[in-house]
Amino acid sequence: MKLEFLSVPANVAFARVTVAAFASQIDYTLSELEEIKVAVSEAVGNSIIHGYENAPDRFVRVYAALTRDTLEIRVEDDGKGIEDVNKALQPAFSTDDERLGLGFMFMNSFMDSLRVESAPGRGTVVTMSKRVGTGMAKVGPEQ
Amino acid sequence: MVPVRLDLELKQNTLIVRLSGDLDLAITDNLRSSLDEAIDKQSVSNLIFNLSQVTFIDSSALGVLLGRYKRISRRGGRVCIVGLQPQVRRILELSGVFQVMDEFPGENVALENIG
Numbered sequence: 001m002k003l004e005f006l007s008v009p010a011n012v013a014f015a016r017v018t019v020a021a022f023a024s025q026i027d028y029t030l031s032e033l034e035e036i037k038v039a040v041s042e043a044v045g046n047s048i049i050h051g052y053e054n055a056p057d058r059f060v061r062v063y064a065a066l067t068r069d070t071l072e073i074r075v076e077d078d079g080k081g082i083e084d085v086n087k088a089l090q091p092a093f094s095t096d097d098e099r100l101g102l103g104f105m106f107m108n109s110f111m112d113s114l115r116v117e118s119a120p121g122r123g124t125v126v127t128m129s130k131r132v133g134t135g136m137a138k139v140g141p142e143q
Numbered sequence: 144m145v146p147v148r149l150d151l152e153l154k155q156n157t158l159i160v161r162l163s164g165d166l167d168l169a170i171t172d173n174l175r176s177s178l179d180e181a182i183d184k185q186s187v188s189n190l191i192f193n194l195s196q197v198t199f200i201d202s203s204a205l206g207v208l209l210g211r212y213k214r215i216s217r218r219g220g221r222v223c224i225v226g227l228q229p230q231v232r233r234i235l236e237l238s239g240v241f242q243v244m245d246e247f248p249g250e251n252v253a254l255e256n257i258g
Contacts, residue, residue, distance in 0.1 A: 009168040041201040102202035
């Protein structure tokens with residue numbers, strides 16, 4: 001599945017609902033689908049706020065693929081990129097006072113894998129996957 | 144633009160904020176300005192967020208709630224949360240919100256505790 005949409009906040013809901021509907025073809029619980037929605041919301045929100053700095057005329061691309069028991073999602077933007085990806089993945093890190101740096105923490109907690117590829121001026125690609133039946137979100141010292 | 148689904152009621156000096164629907168990036172600017180206007184216009188000491196009708200929340204909306212917590216706590220007030228649906232509670236638990244905001248089963252219990 002491929003979605004491409006303008007970088008406006010109203011499209012965050014469109015993206016998460018569409019990916020969740022796509023994912024519901026395999027046996028996720030409602031709770032797992034909620035987790036997928038949060039992860040998509042955070043990734044797309046990051047693209048709009050940080051990648052494109054709220055410019056409404058850019059595009060975010062979301063790809064999703066299903067196997068028998070796994071969903072893989074890729075969220076891409078062509079925005080300003082992240083200078084220090086490792087630092088951005090730290091829970092306390094945010095360049096915005098109210099954003100709290102929780103976005104990547106939620107993605108990491110709710111998905112089984114999370115990879116972030118980015119460089120200044122070269123956009124950001126977030127790749128996440130989630131298997132069916134992996135249970136509750138990880139809550140542990142790695143966060 | 145998605146309208147902020149927001150109902151505000153002032154009881155004594157406590158502002159009760161009832162929200163509904165999906166809270167994400169689409170509503171954060173409106174929510175932030177509506178809450179700040181209400182907090183500034185009326186002499187609000189405490190806040191109660193009633194999230195019983197909230198079906199989804201992400202970090203952008205959570206940031207607005209925590210930003211209002213910062214404002215109220217600077218005045219020496221308290222911020223409480225009531226009526227969490229399970230999927231919303233998990234997000235709040237992961238975020239550490241309960242370290243600074245108390246949760247109560249309903250508005251009346253929260254009002255008694257704040258008072």
